[in-house]
Amino acid sequence: MAILKEIRKNLPYMKAIIDCNSFYCSCERLFRPELDDKPVVVLSNNDGCIVSRTDEAKLLGVAMAGPYFMAKPIIEKFGVSTFSSNYNLYGDLSWRVMETLRVMLGEENVEVYSVDEAFLDLKGFDNKNYFEVALHIREVVELWTGIKVSIGVAPTKVLCKVANHLAKKNKIATQCVVVLDTKATINDALQATPVNEVWGVGRQYAEKLKEMNAVYTAYDLCKKSEAWAQKNLGGVIGARLIKELNGEPANEMAKEQLTVKKMIACTRMFGQTVNNIEDIKQAVATYTSRAAEKLRRQKSAATTLSVFVLTKEPTNAGHFRHGNTISHYTVLPIATCATNELIKPALEIVDKIFVKGKRYKKAGVILSGLVPDQTIQANLFVPEKNNNKRKLMDMIDNVNFAMRNDILKFASSGTKRDWKMRVEMRSPRYTTRWNEMYVVK
Protein backbone atom coordinates (compact mmCIF):
# COMPACT_ATOMS: atom_id res chain seq x y z
CA MET A 1 0.00 0.00 0.00
CA ALA A 2 2.81 2.37 0.83
CA ILE A 3 4.27 1.75 -2.60
CA LEU A 4 0.92 2.38 -4.21
CA LYS A 5 0.71 5.75 -2.49
CA GLU A 6 4.27 6.57 -3.46
CA ILE A 7 3.82 6.00 -7.19
CA ARG A 8 0.57 7.92 -7.25
CA LYS A 9 1.65 10.79 -5.12
CA ASN A 10 2.18 13.26 -7.96
CA LEU A 11 -1.07 12.48 -9.68
CA PRO A 12 -4.48 13.88 -8.81
CA TYR A 13 -7.32 11.54 -7.94
CA MET A 14 -8.60 9.25 -10.65
CA LYS A 15 -11.49 9.46 -13.04
CA ALA A 16 -12.79 6.85 -15.42
CA ILE A 17 -14.67 6.67 -18.65
CA ILE A 18 -16.99 3.77 -19.26
CA ASP A 19 -17.99 3.13 -22.84
CA CYS A 20 -20.41 0.52 -24.17
CA ASN A 21 -18.85 -1.70 -26.82
CA SER A 22 -20.48 -1.25 -30.26
CA PHE A 23 -23.47 0.01 -28.32
CA TYR A 24 -26.25 -0.09 -30.90
CA CYS A 25 -25.12 -3.50 -32.13
CA SER A 26 -24.95 -4.81 -28.57
CA CYS A 27 -28.54 -3.67 -28.01
CA GLU A 28 -29.67 -5.60 -31.07
CA ARG A 29 -27.76 -8.69 -30.00
CA LEU A 30 -29.37 -8.68 -26.59
CA PHE A 31 -32.61 -9.87 -28.14
CA ARG A 32 -30.97 -11.97 -30.84
CA PRO A 33 -28.42 -14.02 -28.89
CA GLU A 34 -27.76 -16.21 -31.92
CA LEU A 35 -25.91 -13.17 -33.35
CA ASP A 36 -23.45 -13.05 -30.44
CA ASP A 37 -20.34 -14.00 -32.40
CA LYS A 38 -21.66 -12.94 -35.80
CA PRO A 39 -21.01 -9.68 -37.66
CA VAL A 40 -23.69 -7.03 -37.07
CA VAL A 41 -24.12 -3.42 -38.25
CA VAL A 42 -26.63 -0.70 -37.45
CA LEU A 43 -27.52 2.03 -39.94
CA SER A 44 -28.15 5.74 -39.41
CA ASN A 45 -31.45 7.45 -39.98
CA ASN A 46 -32.68 6.92 -43.48
CA ASP A 47 -30.44 3.86 -43.72
CA GLY A 48 -27.72 6.14 -45.08
CA CYS A 49 -24.55 5.33 -43.15
CA ILE A 50 -23.17 2.66 -40.89
CA VAL A 51 -23.12 4.06 -37.37
CA SER A 52 -22.28 0.99 -35.32
CA ARG A 53 -20.49 -2.23 -36.20
CA THR A 54 -19.21 -5.18 -34.21
CA ASP A 55 -15.60 -6.34 -34.20
CA GLU A 56 -16.58 -9.17 -36.55
CA ALA A 57 -17.98 -6.69 -39.08
CA LYS A 58 -14.88 -4.55 -38.73
CA LEU A 59 -12.68 -7.55 -39.50
CA LEU A 60 -14.61 -8.13 -42.70
CA GLY A 61 -13.69 -4.60 -43.77
CA VAL A 62 -16.98 -2.78 -43.17
CA ALA A 63 -16.02 0.90 -42.79
CA MET A 64 -17.33 2.91 -39.86
CA ALA A 65 -19.44 5.92 -40.79
CA GLY A 66 -19.22 4.78 -44.38
CA PRO A 67 -22.23 4.89 -46.68
CA TYR A 68 -24.35 1.77 -46.53
CA PHE A 69 -24.50 1.28 -50.29
CA MET A 70 -20.72 1.08 -50.49
CA ALA A 71 -20.51 -1.58 -47.81
CA LYS A 72 -23.41 -3.51 -49.26
CA PRO A 73 -21.33 -5.94 -51.37
CA ILE A 74 -19.38 -7.07 -48.29
CA ILE A 75 -22.51 -7.15 -46.15
CA GLU A 76 -24.30 -9.38 -48.62
CA LYS A 77 -21.33 -11.60 -49.38
CA PHE A 78 -20.73 -12.45 -45.72
CA GLY A 79 -24.32 -12.30 -44.52
CA VAL A 80 -23.78 -9.45 -42.08
CA SER A 81 -26.94 -8.86 -40.02
CA THR A 82 -28.14 -5.31 -40.66
CA PHE A 83 -30.53 -3.16 -38.63
CA SER A 84 -32.05 0.29 -39.05
CA SER A 85 -31.65 2.50 -35.97
CA ASN A 86 -34.10 1.72 -33.19
CA TYR A 87 -33.68 4.66 -30.84
CA ASN A 88 -36.46 3.63 -28.48
CA LEU A 89 -34.56 0.46 -27.71
CA TYR A 90 -31.16 2.14 -27.39
CA GLY A 91 -32.50 4.93 -25.19
CA ASP A 92 -34.05 2.49 -22.78
CA LEU A 93 -30.96 0.29 -22.49
CA SER A 94 -28.77 3.37 -22.11
CA TRP A 95 -30.89 4.42 -19.15
CA ARG A 96 -30.44 1.00 -17.55
CA VAL A 97 -26.66 1.16 -17.89
CA MET A 98 -26.49 4.68 -16.44
CA GLU A 99 -28.84 3.80 -13.61
CA THR A 100 -26.64 0.82 -12.72
CA LEU A 101 -23.65 3.17 -12.48
CA ARG A 102 -25.59 5.62 -10.33
CA VAL A 103 -26.62 2.86 -7.96
CA MET A 104 -23.03 1.60 -7.68
CA LEU A 105 -21.17 4.90 -7.40
CA GLY A 106 -23.73 7.45 -6.29
CA GLU A 107 -25.55 9.86 -8.56
CA GLU A 108 -23.05 12.67 -7.92
CA ASN A 109 -20.14 10.61 -9.26
CA VAL A 110 -21.61 9.82 -12.66
CA GLU A 111 -21.54 12.26 -15.55
CA VAL A 112 -23.50 10.95 -18.50
CA TYR A 113 -21.55 12.07 -21.55
CA SER A 114 -23.50 10.49 -24.38
CA VAL A 115 -25.95 7.70 -25.01
CA ASP A 116 -23.21 5.09 -24.53
CA GLU A 117 -20.55 6.83 -22.43
CA ALA A 118 -20.20 8.18 -18.91
CA PHE A 119 -17.37 9.69 -16.89
CA LEU A 120 -16.99 8.42 -13.33
CA ASP A 121 -15.42 10.19 -10.40
CA LEU A 122 -13.29 7.69 -8.43
CA LYS A 123 -12.28 10.07 -5.67
CA GLY A 124 -13.33 7.67 -2.93
CA PHE A 125 -11.23 4.78 -4.20
CA ASP A 126 -7.67 6.04 -3.80
CA ASN A 127 -6.76 3.28 -1.41
CA LYS A 128 -8.02 0.59 -3.71
CA ASN A 129 -6.63 -1.19 -6.70
CA TYR A 130 -8.19 0.71 -9.58
CA PHE A 131 -7.97 -2.22 -11.94
CA GLU A 132 -10.07 -4.37 -9.63
CA VAL A 133 -12.53 -1.57 -9.00
CA ALA A 134 -13.04 -1.05 -12.72
CA LEU A 135 -13.27 -4.76 -13.42
CA HIS A 136 -15.99 -5.05 -10.81
CA ILE A 137 -17.96 -2.18 -12.34
CA ARG A 138 -17.65 -3.79 -15.76
CA GLU A 139 -18.92 -7.12 -14.48
CA VAL A 140 -21.90 -5.69 -12.62
CA VAL A 141 -23.03 -3.61 -15.62
CA GLU A 142 -22.84 -6.67 -17.82
CA LEU A 143 -24.68 -8.83 -15.31
CA TRP A 144 -27.51 -6.33 -14.72
CA THR A 145 -28.01 -5.04 -18.26
CA GLY A 146 -26.38 -7.53 -20.61
CA ILE A 147 -24.29 -4.74 -22.16
CA LYS A 148 -20.53 -5.19 -22.43
CA VAL A 149 -18.41 -2.15 -21.62
CA SER A 150 -14.79 -0.99 -21.68
CA ILE A 151 -13.28 1.20 -18.97
CA GLY A 152 -10.32 3.58 -18.99
CA VAL A 153 -9.01 4.92 -15.67
CA ALA A 154 -6.64 7.90 -15.46
CA PRO A 155 -6.15 11.27 -13.73
CA THR A 156 -7.72 13.37 -16.53
CA LYS A 157 -10.56 12.94 -18.96
CA VAL A 158 -8.30 13.04 -22.00
CA LEU A 159 -6.07 10.32 -20.52
CA CYS A 160 -9.16 8.27 -19.61
CA LYS A 161 -10.07 8.34 -23.29
CA VAL A 162 -6.56 7.22 -24.22
CA ALA A 163 -6.80 4.36 -21.73
CA ASN A 164 -10.21 3.36 -22.99
CA HIS A 165 -8.98 3.26 -26.58
CA LEU A 166 -6.25 0.85 -25.57
CA ALA A 167 -8.72 -1.32 -23.69
CA LYS A 168 -10.99 -1.56 -26.71
CA LYS A 169 -8.16 -2.28 -29.10
CA ASN A 170 -7.11 -5.30 -27.13
CA LYS A 171 -10.16 -6.61 -25.35
CA ILE A 172 -8.85 -10.04 -24.45
CA ALA A 173 -5.46 -9.09 -23.04
CA THR A 174 -6.82 -6.12 -21.09
CA GLN A 175 -10.16 -7.63 -20.04
CA CYS A 176 -11.56 -4.33 -21.36
CA VAL A 177 -9.96 -2.35 -18.54
CA VAL A 178 -6.85 -0.15 -18.75
CA VAL A 179 -5.55 1.89 -15.82
CA LEU A 180 -3.01 4.70 -16.26
CA ASP A 181 -1.91 5.70 -12.78
CA THR A 182 1.85 6.13 -13.02
CA LYS A 183 4.09 8.33 -15.13
CA ALA A 184 5.51 5.25 -16.82
CA THR A 185 2.19 3.71 -17.85
CA ILE A 186 0.98 7.10 -19.07
CA ASN A 187 4.07 7.61 -21.24
CA ASP A 188 3.80 4.14 -22.74
CA ALA A 189 0.15 4.70 -23.51
CA LEU A 190 0.80 8.06 -25.15
CA GLN A 191 3.52 6.58 -27.32
CA ALA A 192 1.17 3.84 -28.46
CA THR A 193 -1.56 6.29 -29.45
CA PRO A 194 -1.57 7.93 -32.90
CA VAL A 195 -2.26 11.64 -32.60
CA ASN A 196 -5.47 11.41 -34.63
CA GLU A 197 -6.99 9.19 -31.95
CA VAL A 198 -6.59 11.79 -29.23
CA TRP A 199 -9.87 13.20 -27.94
CA GLY A 200 -10.15 16.73 -29.35
CA VAL A 201 -7.92 16.15 -32.36
CA GLY A 202 -10.05 15.79 -35.45
CA ARG A 203 -9.08 15.21 -39.05
CA GLN A 204 -8.02 18.76 -39.78
CA TYR A 205 -5.76 19.13 -36.78
CA ALA A 206 -4.27 15.67 -37.20
CA GLU A 207 -3.22 16.50 -40.73
CA LYS A 208 -1.76 19.82 -39.68
CA LEU A 209 0.10 18.23 -36.77
CA LYS A 210 1.65 15.53 -38.92
CA GLU A 211 2.59 17.60 -41.92
CA MET A 212 3.68 20.86 -40.38
CA ASN A 213 4.88 19.88 -36.96
CA ALA A 214 6.06 16.28 -37.20
CA VAL A 215 3.68 15.30 -34.40
CA TYR A 216 2.60 11.70 -34.95
CA THR A 217 1.71 10.31 -31.55
CA ALA A 218 -0.05 11.55 -28.44
CA TYR A 219 3.38 11.53 -26.81
CA ASP A 220 4.80 13.94 -29.43
CA LEU A 221 1.82 16.19 -28.80
CA CYS A 222 2.21 16.26 -25.02
CA LYS A 223 5.71 17.68 -25.48
CA LYS A 224 4.34 20.78 -27.19
CA SER A 225 3.86 23.89 -25.03
CA GLU A 226 0.50 25.24 -23.97
CA ALA A 227 1.29 28.55 -25.63
CA TRP A 228 1.96 26.76 -28.89
CA ALA A 229 -1.33 24.87 -28.65
CA GLN A 230 -3.15 28.07 -27.73
CA LYS A 231 -1.98 29.51 -31.02
CA ASN A 232 -2.24 26.52 -33.32
CA LEU A 233 -4.83 24.15 -31.91
CA GLY A 234 -8.03 26.09 -31.41
CA GLY A 235 -7.06 28.48 -28.61
CA VAL A 236 -7.90 27.63 -25.02
CA ILE A 237 -9.20 24.22 -26.04
CA GLY A 238 -5.76 23.29 -27.34
CA ALA A 239 -4.05 24.57 -24.21
CA ARG A 240 -6.36 22.46 -22.04
CA LEU A 241 -5.61 19.43 -24.17
CA ILE A 242 -1.87 19.76 -23.52
CA LYS A 243 -2.46 20.09 -19.78
CA GLU A 244 -4.64 17.00 -19.66
CA LEU A 245 -2.19 14.90 -21.66
CA ASN A 246 0.39 15.79 -19.03
CA GLY A 247 -1.84 14.60 -16.21
CA GLU A 248 -3.12 17.98 -15.10
CA PRO A 249 -6.93 18.13 -15.02
CA ALA A 250 -8.36 20.96 -17.11
CA ASN A 251 -11.78 19.51 -17.90
CA GLU A 252 -13.52 18.92 -14.61
CA MET A 253 -16.44 16.63 -14.03
CA ALA A 254 -19.67 18.41 -14.89
CA LYS A 255 -21.58 18.27 -11.65
CA GLU A 256 -25.29 17.98 -11.31
CA GLN A 257 -26.19 20.97 -13.39
CA LEU A 258 -29.39 20.98 -15.26
CA THR A 259 -27.89 21.61 -18.66
CA VAL A 260 -30.16 23.83 -20.61
CA LYS A 261 -29.50 23.74 -24.32
CA LYS A 262 -28.52 26.96 -26.04
CA MET A 263 -29.82 25.90 -29.39
CA ILE A 264 -32.31 23.30 -30.48
CA ALA A 265 -32.47 21.81 -33.92
CA CYS A 266 -34.51 19.28 -35.78
CA THR A 267 -33.24 18.39 -39.24
CA ARG A 268 -33.68 15.32 -41.44
CA MET A 269 -32.80 13.91 -44.79
CA PHE A 270 -35.87 13.03 -46.85
CA GLY A 271 -36.55 9.42 -47.82
CA GLN A 272 -36.41 10.51 -51.44
CA THR A 273 -35.74 13.81 -53.13
CA VAL A 274 -38.58 16.29 -53.08
CA ASN A 275 -39.30 19.10 -55.52
CA ASN A 276 -42.66 20.30 -54.35
CA ILE A 277 -43.10 23.15 -51.91
CA GLU A 278 -46.06 21.52 -50.15
CA ASP A 279 -43.96 18.51 -49.15
CA ILE A 280 -41.23 20.79 -47.85
CA LYS A 281 -43.77 22.74 -45.83
CA GLN A 282 -45.13 19.57 -44.29
CA ALA A 283 -41.66 18.48 -43.33
CA VAL A 284 -40.72 21.88 -41.91
CA ALA A 285 -43.96 22.04 -39.92
CA THR A 286 -43.26 18.59 -38.48
CA TYR A 287 -39.67 19.46 -37.55
CA THR A 288 -40.84 22.71 -36.00
CA SER A 289 -43.35 20.83 -33.81
CA ARG A 290 -40.65 18.50 -32.66
CA ALA A 291 -38.19 21.29 -31.94
CA ALA A 292 -40.91 23.14 -29.99
CA GLU A 293 -41.49 20.03 -27.86
CA LYS A 294 -37.81 19.93 -26.98
CA LEU A 295 -37.96 23.64 -26.20
CA ARG A 296 -40.87 23.23 -23.80
CA ARG A 297 -39.26 20.24 -22.16
CA GLN A 298 -36.39 22.44 -21.02
CA LYS A 299 -38.78 25.30 -20.19
CA SER A 300 -37.26 27.69 -22.70
CA ALA A 301 -38.61 30.01 -25.36
CA ALA A 302 -36.89 30.92 -28.62
CA THR A 303 -36.18 34.35 -30.01
CA THR A 304 -34.69 33.29 -33.33
CA LEU A 305 -35.96 30.72 -35.78
CA SER A 306 -34.06 29.61 -38.83
CA VAL A 307 -35.03 27.21 -41.55
CA PHE A 308 -32.76 25.69 -44.14
CA VAL A 309 -33.07 23.36 -47.09
CA LEU A 310 -30.36 21.37 -48.80
CA THR A 311 -30.53 20.95 -52.55
CA LYS A 312 -29.51 17.88 -54.43
CA GLU A 313 -26.79 18.54 -56.96
CA PRO A 314 -25.81 16.28 -59.82
CA THR A 315 -22.85 14.07 -58.96
CA ASN A 316 -19.70 15.09 -60.63
CA ALA A 317 -17.64 12.34 -62.28
CA GLY A 318 -18.30 9.85 -59.53
CA HIS A 319 -17.43 12.30 -56.75
CA PHE A 320 -19.91 12.76 -53.97
CA ARG A 321 -21.07 16.36 -53.73
CA HIS A 322 -22.89 17.92 -50.88
CA GLY A 323 -25.84 20.01 -51.95
CA ASN A 324 -26.11 23.74 -51.38
CA THR A 325 -27.62 24.97 -48.15
CA ILE A 326 -30.13 27.77 -48.50
CA SER A 327 -31.26 29.28 -45.24
CA HIS A 328 -33.02 32.23 -43.77
CA TYR A 329 -33.95 33.32 -40.27
CA THR A 330 -36.55 35.38 -38.46
CA VAL A 331 -36.15 37.21 -35.18
CA LEU A 332 -39.43 36.67 -33.38
CA PRO A 333 -41.24 39.68 -31.92
CA ILE A 334 -41.71 37.84 -28.62
CA ALA A 335 -39.84 34.80 -27.39
CA THR A 336 -42.14 31.83 -27.67
CA CYS A 337 -42.35 28.06 -27.28
CA ALA A 338 -45.81 27.70 -28.80
CA THR A 339 -45.82 25.37 -31.77
CA ASN A 340 -48.32 27.39 -33.77
CA GLU A 341 -46.42 30.63 -33.21
CA LEU A 342 -43.29 28.97 -34.54
CA ILE A 343 -44.81 27.14 -37.49
CA LYS A 344 -46.21 30.27 -39.09
CA PRO A 345 -42.90 32.14 -39.47
CA ALA A 346 -41.18 28.87 -40.39
CA LEU A 347 -43.51 28.36 -43.34
CA GLU A 348 -43.03 31.98 -44.39
CA ILE A 349 -39.32 31.29 -44.60
CA VAL A 350 -39.99 28.27 -46.78
CA ASP A 351 -41.89 30.53 -49.19
CA LYS A 352 -38.88 32.82 -49.24
CA ILE A 353 -36.16 30.25 -49.85
CA PHE A 354 -37.93 27.73 -52.05
CA VAL A 355 -36.82 27.81 -55.66
CA LYS A 356 -39.04 26.11 -58.17
CA GLY A 357 -37.36 23.48 -60.29
CA LYS A 358 -34.70 22.51 -57.77
CA ARG A 359 -34.67 19.15 -56.05
CA TYR A 360 -34.25 18.95 -52.29
CA LYS A 361 -32.92 16.21 -50.07
CA LYS A 362 -33.00 17.68 -46.60
CA ALA A 363 -34.60 20.39 -44.50
CA GLY A 364 -34.21 21.59 -40.96
CA VAL A 365 -35.36 24.00 -38.30
CA ILE A 366 -33.03 25.60 -35.75
CA LEU A 367 -34.25 27.49 -32.69
CA SER A 368 -31.74 29.75 -31.00
CA GLY A 369 -31.49 32.78 -28.77
CA LEU A 370 -33.14 30.65 -26.09
CA VAL A 371 -34.41 32.35 -22.94
CA PRO A 372 -36.32 31.03 -19.93
CA ASP A 373 -40.01 30.75 -20.71
CA GLN A 374 -41.68 33.61 -18.81
CA THR A 375 -45.07 31.99 -18.94
CA ILE A 376 -44.05 29.17 -16.61
CA GLN A 377 -42.43 31.10 -13.79
CA ALA A 378 -44.21 28.92 -11.27
CA ASN A 379 -41.82 26.11 -12.08
CA LEU A 380 -39.02 28.00 -10.40
CA PHE A 381 -40.39 26.55 -7.20
CA VAL A 382 -40.02 22.96 -8.23
CA PRO A 383 -37.42 21.48 -5.89
CA GLU A 384 -33.99 20.91 -7.38
CA LYS A 385 -34.27 17.17 -6.82
CA ASN A 386 -37.14 16.91 -9.30
CA ASN A 387 -35.20 18.95 -11.81
CA ASN A 388 -32.44 16.39 -11.83
CA LYS A 389 -34.92 13.69 -12.51
CA ARG A 390 -36.21 15.73 -15.39
CA LYS A 391 -32.75 16.03 -16.86
CA LEU A 392 -32.61 12.27 -16.94
CA MET A 393 -35.92 12.03 -18.69
CA ASP A 394 -34.79 14.62 -21.20
CA MET A 395 -31.86 12.50 -22.17
CA ILE A 396 -34.05 9.51 -22.79
CA ASP A 397 -36.70 11.56 -24.53
CA ASN A 398 -34.18 13.06 -26.87
CA VAL A 399 -33.33 9.61 -28.08
CA ASN A 400 -36.79 8.12 -27.75
CA PHE A 401 -38.57 10.86 -29.55
CA ALA A 402 -36.11 11.01 -32.39
CA MET A 403 -37.91 8.44 -34.48
CA ARG A 404 -41.40 8.73 -33.05
CA ASN A 405 -44.01 8.17 -35.64
CA ASP A 406 -47.08 9.38 -33.84
CA ILE A 407 -50.15 11.29 -34.82
CA LEU A 408 -49.36 14.89 -35.59
CA LYS A 409 -51.27 17.61 -33.88
CA PHE A 410 -51.01 20.25 -36.56
CA ALA A 411 -52.69 19.86 -39.87
CA SER A 412 -49.89 21.64 -41.70
CA SER A 413 -47.68 18.69 -40.93
CA GLY A 414 -49.70 16.78 -43.48
CA THR A 415 -50.88 13.21 -43.46
CA LYS A 416 -49.27 11.57 -46.45
CA ARG A 417 -45.68 12.32 -45.73
CA ASP A 418 -44.06 10.87 -48.83
CA TRP A 419 -40.84 12.52 -47.71
CA LYS A 420 -40.49 10.68 -44.44
CA MET A 421 -37.44 8.60 -43.94
CA ARG A 422 -36.80 4.98 -44.44
CA VAL A 423 -36.52 2.57 -41.55
CA GLU A 424 -36.75 -0.63 -43.47
CA MET A 425 -34.78 -2.90 -41.19
CA ARG A 426 -35.74 -1.72 -37.73
CA SER A 427 -35.96 -4.33 -35.01
CA PRO A 428 -39.00 -4.40 -32.70
CA ARG A 429 -39.02 -1.88 -29.85
CA TYR A 430 -38.76 -4.74 -27.37
CA THR A 431 -38.54 -2.72 -24.20
CA THR A 432 -40.74 0.30 -24.87
CA ARG A 433 -43.77 -0.95 -26.80
CA TRP A 434 -46.09 -3.50 -25.27
CA ASN A 435 -47.07 -5.00 -28.59
CA GLU A 436 -43.45 -5.48 -29.61
CA MET A 437 -42.23 -7.00 -26.38
CA TYR A 438 -39.80 -9.87 -26.55
CA VAL A 439 -41.51 -13.26 -26.34
CA VAL A 440 -39.76 -16.00 -24.39
CA LYS A 441 -40.31 -19.27 -26.13
Next chain:
DNA sequence: TCTGGGGTCCTAGGACCC
Protein backbone atom coordinates in the same frame (compact mmCIF):
# COMPACT_ATOMS: atom_id res chain seq x y z
C1' DT B 1 -13.72 68.88 -39.86
C1' DC B 2 -10.53 66.17 -37.73
C1' DT B 3 -10.07 61.14 -35.64
C1' DG B 4 -7.33 57.19 -31.35
C1' DG B 5 -8.03 53.57 -28.43
C1' DG B 6 -10.69 50.67 -25.83
C1' DG B 7 -14.76 48.47 -24.74
C1' DT B 8 -19.14 45.62 -25.65
C1' DC B 9 -22.31 43.04 -28.26
C1' DC B 10 -23.54 40.37 -32.02
C1' DT B 11 -23.09 37.02 -35.91
C1' DA B 12 -20.89 33.81 -38.97
C1' DG B 13 -18.07 30.23 -39.43
C1' DG B 14 -14.70 26.68 -38.17
C1' DA B 15 -13.38 22.99 -35.42
C1' DC B 16 -14.67 19.34 -32.54
C1' DC B 17 -17.67 15.56 -30.17
C1' DC B 18 -20.82 11.20 -30.15
Next chain:
DNA sequence: TCTGGGGTCCTAGGACCC
Protein backbone atom coordinates in the same frame (compact mmCIF):
# COMPACT_ATOMS: atom_id res chain seq x y z
C1' DT C 1 -29.53 5.52 -57.76
C1' DC C 2 -28.08 5.47 -52.49
C1' DT C 3 -23.37 9.50 -47.80
C1' DG C 4 -26.98 10.85 -40.21
C1' DG C 5 -28.53 14.18 -36.63
C1' DG C 6 -27.82 17.13 -32.82
C1' DG C 7 -25.01 19.53 -30.23
C1' DT C 8 -20.78 22.59 -28.00
C1' DC C 9 -17.11 25.98 -27.74
C1' DC C 10 -14.16 29.38 -29.61
C1' DT C 11 -12.46 33.15 -32.72
C1' DA C 12 -12.61 36.80 -35.97
C1' DG C 13 -14.63 40.67 -37.50
C1' DG C 14 -18.19 44.26 -37.93
C1' DA C 15 -21.15 47.71 -35.71
C1' DC C 16 -21.58 50.70 -32.29
C1' DC C 17 -20.40 53.51 -28.15
C1' DC C 18 -17.65 56.82 -25.40
